Each structure stands twice: as structure tokens, then as C-alpha cells.
Amino acid sequence: MGTRKFREEVKSTLNVALTYKQAYLGRKKALKLVDGSIAEQFSRIRNYCAELKRSDEDASVILKLTDEDDGPRFQRLYVCFSACKHGFRESCRPVVGVDGCFLKTNSGGQLLTAVGLDPNNNIFPIAYALLEGETKDTWMWFLRLLDNDIGFENEDGWTFIFCVRHLYTNMKYDGFRGVAIKNALWAAARATRVEEFKMRMEDLKKINHDANIWLAKKPEQHWSKEYFSTIPKCDILLNNMCECFNNMILDAREKPIISMFETMRNLLMARFQTNIEKAEKLDV
Template sequence: MEREFGVKISYSKAHRGKLHALNMLHGTPRDSFQKLSSYCHVVGESNPRTVTHIEVDSYNRFRYFFVAFGASIRGYMQYLRPVICVDGSHLKGPYKGTLLVATTQDGNKQIYPLTWEIVDAETNKSWKWFLSNLKDLIGDSEELVFVSDRKKSIQKAISQLFPSSRHGCCIWVEDFERLMGQICRVSERAHGYLERAGYSFWSRALFIGHRYNIMTNNNAESLNSMLREARGKTLYELCSRYYSSDYWKGAYNETIYPVPREVDWVVPSLITCTPIFLPLVRRPLGRPPTRRKRSRCEYAWSTRKYTRCGRVGHNRTTCLNPRVSHTP
């Protein structure tokens, strides 16, 4: 501010000014929660058979929000493979929360969102509420397959609500028995761990049901990335109707329409007068993290600069560049 506009202010005043500007632009969090019922009403009018649910506590404080667009559900039921990836990701707003998503994949390996939900955290209760709403829309069958990470809350909810479906978490391993034998020879402890986890849960080779080429839940973790190619397809998969152009076009046959401007909303007073208050949030100590936590085995690329030559990607031992002089 001082360099560009010649105004000298403190950090706290700049932060308060930024929050005030954001509230003027997007509205306050309190207003957004209060408008949620009206938004659901308008979305339902613009997109027929869209399903929305809002759950509050005994004090009308927000707890859960669920939305499933009718066009997405109908496209999935008629044209897409019965393999659903579920996952959760943390929200970064002032009231935190977690976004739960259920996605699938079309015949062209493109991500196809099904349902969305905002909850307080990934708990047994929140996952059960989310998947129970999903079950009301798609039902349960022996052909249905869920792919997720190894959270116990997801596994518990699926086993209770979808007893006929299959649930897996990992990818297919080629020459399964041979590789498991090698693991056993190297480490009996690791072999025992994999055996106790259940081969049918984490191995595509022994999975009961059809997972097609959907091997991980990456498309639920990131709607902006594609799942990796399968290592090999069977003749059945190549000839399946799910890979035909008719089914691919049919999945996108319907349109999800945007809601009109807020000034054009026509919402019954019974809906607008229903209070939805801010949720209770306990903020953790310290500054919130801005980067994703890497897994234990994930390699972190380093961009540190070696000061003697001024270049990145190496250190003093491997540096072959001439030393840069800093004298004027």
C-alpha cells in the first residue's frame, strides 16, 4: 500500500480492510448460511428433480448440506458404469468444514461429478448421512462398486448402507501370486500385514465385482485431473456398452442450468424466514497451513538455491558452475 498508493497502514488494519472488501463483494458468512434455503429452492426450480438437503441442530445451527443435480444422477443411472469414487477435502473458509464428493467416470475417462456435501468433519455420522442420501438416489446392487481411501468411517458406512455392493481401495497388481511370494521372502511382516488387510479390498486381481479401469479414488480427490490409464483392458471392457459413443453422449444429454441473479429470486416466505445460524467452530492454534501435507513416502521436489552460484537444483558438492561475485 505504501509503495503503490503512498498510504502507510499497519498489518492489522490492512487485514481488516481486506476482510471488509471481501464481505462487500461476496457477503458475510452469516448471510451465506441464511440464504442457503433460498438457493436450494432456486436450484430446484432451474434443474428439475435436483435433490438438496440441509440439516441443522436443535439451535438451528448449520450442520450438513447435500446437493445432487438431477441431470447428473439420471445420466449416471442410464449411461455410466456403476463404479463410484468417494473422498473428502478440507474447506479453507472461516468456518472450516469438509467437502465430501462422489464421482464416477464416463466411457472417455473423464470425471463425472455425482453428489456434493458439506459437513463439519469426516466422521462416522457425516459419511453415513452422505451415503444414505446417495443410496436414496441410486439404490444398492451387486454390480455397484465403491473406490475410496482406507478411512474406517467410509468402510463402515458402505458396509451398513450398501451390503450388496463391493468396496475397494487400491489398484490391480499384475502376477499377484508371484509378487506376493516375493514380498513374503523379503519381509514376512509386510506379507502378514497385507494378508490381514484382505486381498479383495486392496487388490484388483482378487476383487469381487467389476471395477472396470477405475483403480484409485483420484478423480474424487481432484475433479481437475484424470485417472491414470489401466495397465490392460479385457475384451469385455473394450466391447462394453459403456464405451460406446451413444452412452457417452447420453450421459451429457441433459443440462445443469445456473441459477438466476439473486435479485431475480422468487422464494416463498416460509423458506426465507427459516433461520440457519453459523456453525460452532473451534479454530486450532497457530497459523493455518497453506500447503498439502505430503505422505510419508512422497518425494518432495526441492527448489532451494545454492548461494555461491545463484542457481537451483544442486548443492555445494555437485556444483560445477563458477562462483558468482557479489562485490560491486
């Protein structure tokens, strides 16, 4: 339960009124007793990775440490279970959303996720990693490992999109903002014919010539439906796949590293088992 719910529970069961700070500190102390301290969990991270590999030999569990004067220190951890990599390659669409917004965690790092779509158009978590920050090096490290697991060798069979919401955020950051520009961008993104796309881009040009130049530099095949490949049969414009998964792991992100990774593993295991049971009941 959250801090507010914890205050209400204490008030209801013990008839004691706590301040928000008291409830926060009390909850934090209780969680430390349950999960252990952050430092303790980081000290056991190599044992945890070894146990993951022992129980799932084909899983990708990549731990990266740095050499410090006082010994090795944690830097990154990437996990992709065998059920995730094989399940995605064998049954899912070649569509992958990679979370471009790193998530603040209670483990002293930031979390990056890769999520796909299954045949029922539901999310299919593939891999996740805890990293020290958002840099070109961490992005490339994560994508190379993801490539090793699901394979990008057939480039025509993959779809990489620009999330239109994030695309507009970048436009605003560069000074092109306003409802008219936003609507023109979305109209161009939703266009399904070349003529319609060109018309919408002309509309944007009339609103703001420089905004049109800015957007024209972005490859249309990554953000406008008209230019999407028909191979994956997917026309999504938003990276809601990762947003949905991120919402599923809100509680996990408050935990120390091992507890966080275990919570996510249990979520995936329960999700896969539920889907297996549903599939077994189908009359095909």
C-alpha cells in the same frame, strides 16, 4: 486472484507496496463486500435450498439443522442435481470415487464429494456435501443419500476400491514404512494374475512378515487388479477422480457457503453444456 497476485496488482496499478498481511486483510474485506459475510450466508441457507429445488425439482437438496437454544443452526447440506444423478445412471460406468480426505473450507465445515467416470474416461461429478466433520455418522449419512440417488442395489455392478496411495498411508501410520514395503505393495496391487499376486505377497512377507499379515486382512478385490470385477471394465488403483474435482473447486472452497455451492453449481453447468455441445458435433 490470490494474495500474492493481489499485492502485485496493487504495486503495478497504484505504485503502492503492501505487506502480505495488508494484502490478505484487504482482499478478505473485498471478498466480504462481494460475497457477504459467512453469518449472512448461513442465515439465508434455507432460502437458497428452496431456490435450488424450485429450479430443479428432481434435485436432491438435503439440509440438516440442529436445534439450539438460540434457534436452528446449520449442520449439513447435501446436493445432487438431476443432471448428475440421471446422467450418471444412464451413461456412466458403475465406478464411483468418494473423497476420503475431507477438505477444509472457509464455510466452517468440511466438504465431501462423490465423482464417477463418464464413457470418455473423464470425471463425472455426482454429489457433494458440506458436513460438520469426519465421523462414522457423517459418512453413513452421505452414503445413504448417494445410494438413494444412484442406487447400489445391484452390488455386482459396482466397484468400490481402496486408493492404493491412501492404503500405503495407513500402512505407514501403523508402523510399516519404507521404500521396499511401498514397492511390494504396488507390485501386488498391479498384479494381473493370481500367481503373480501370490509371488508379490511373498516378497512382502520376506521384507516384513507383520506388514504382510496387515495387508492380507484387506480384501484383495478392493485393491489388487487380479481380483477386480470385470463388469465395470475399470482397473484404476487411485482415487484421482475426486482429486481432480477437488482441484477444480479450489477457488470455491475459499468462499462462504452459498457462494461456494453456487460456484460449484456453475462449474458443473458449464462442464455439462460444453460436453453437450461436443456431442452434438459428433458424426455418428
